[in-house]
Amino acid sequence: TRGIRTGTPGKLMRSGDSRRTVICVEGNIASGKTTCLDYFSNTSNIQVLTEPVSKWRNVRGHNLLALMYQDPQRWGISLQTYIQLTMLDKHLSATTAPVTMMERSIFSAKHIFVENLYRSGKMPEVDYIILNEWFDWITTNVSLPVDLIVYLQTSPQTCYERLKQRCREEEMVIPLEYLEFIHQLHEDWLIKGTSAPVPAPVLVIPADYDLQKMLHKYEEHREKILTATN
Numbered sequence: 001t002r003g004i005r006t007g008t009p010g011k012l013m014r015s016g017d018s019r020r021t022v023i024c025v026e027g028n029i030a031s032g033k034t035t036c037l038d039y040f041s042n043t044s045n046i047q048v049l050t051e052p053v054s055k056w057r058n059v060r061g062h063n064l065l066a067l068m069y070q071d072p073q074r075w076g077i078s079l080q081t082y083i084q085l086t087m088l089d090k091h092l093s094a095t096t097a098p099v100t101m102m103e104r105s106i107f108s109a110k111h112i113f114v115e116n117l118y119r120s121g122k123m124p125e126v127d128y129i130i131l132n133e134w135f136d137w138i139t140t141n142v143s144l145p146v147d148l149i150v151y152l153q154t155s156p157q158t159c160y161e162r163l164k165q166r167c168r169e170e171e172m173v174i175p176l177e178y179l180e181f182i183h184q185l186h187e188d189w190l191i192k193g194t195s196a197p198v199p200a201p202v203l204v205i206p207a208d209y210d211l212q213k214m215l216h217k218y219e220e221h222r223e224k225i226l227t228a229t230n
């Protein structure tokens with residue numbers, strides 16, 4: 001049950017929302033978000049919400065993610081509309097733990113991926129306008145609080161190598177330039193602050209290291225992440 005009600009500044013919000021802390025983990029494709037979430041999922045009091053990629057790969061039998069990579073002009077708006085819905089659902093999902101850690105957010109879906117499709121000429125202007133209007137409506141009328149963004153900062157080259165290693169079928173068509181573009185959009189948004197409003201303070205964790213070193217980094221940052229939100 002969602003328990004949505006109208007909250008004080010007139011926005012729709014989850015009931016009991018005020019006590020919940022929300023952390024979003026952001027970063028390029030294959031930057032290691034899943035490893036980060038896995039690490040924190042072993043911490044009591046934290047509930048981890050992974051990205052609903054499996055839903056995007058199977059919309060009643062349709063692999064929307066694969067369709068988007070094959071023909072972004074045609075399928076970009078379908079995927080982004082669906083991602084926006086699944087992300088909204090995650091932001092509003094009722095969790096019992098005091099801290100919720102999410103993989104990505106409705107904000108990066110818009111500020112990174114929709115922007116990327118539009119700016120690289122792969123999304124018609126009218127599709128972009130419709131997605132913007134939806135995003136603006138949602139963020140104006142629904143309370144989507146975020147308390148901290150953990151940005152896993154990688155080089156596009158590292159992501160490219162990890163991407164090739166993991167061999168996710170849909171992603172085999174992704175060239176290095178795509179990851180460079182996505183990287184730049186993250187930097188503009190979360191580091192330079194030149195593209196779109198950032199919904200929360202940003203903690204940057206350099207994430208080009210191997211798994212063992214990354215686990216140490218998370219150990220090192222653990223307290224900071226948990227207390228930065230108090």
Ligand code: DGT
Binds near residue numbers: 079083108114171
């Ligand atoms: P990780 O653990 O850092 O390796 O994370 P990934 O790569 O499993 O997860 P993520 O979010 O980088 O992306 C999964 C796939 O979905 C990847 O092919 C990129 C794609 N994707 C994620 N969000 C969006 C979006 O809003 N729009 C588009 N077009 N693609 C997206």
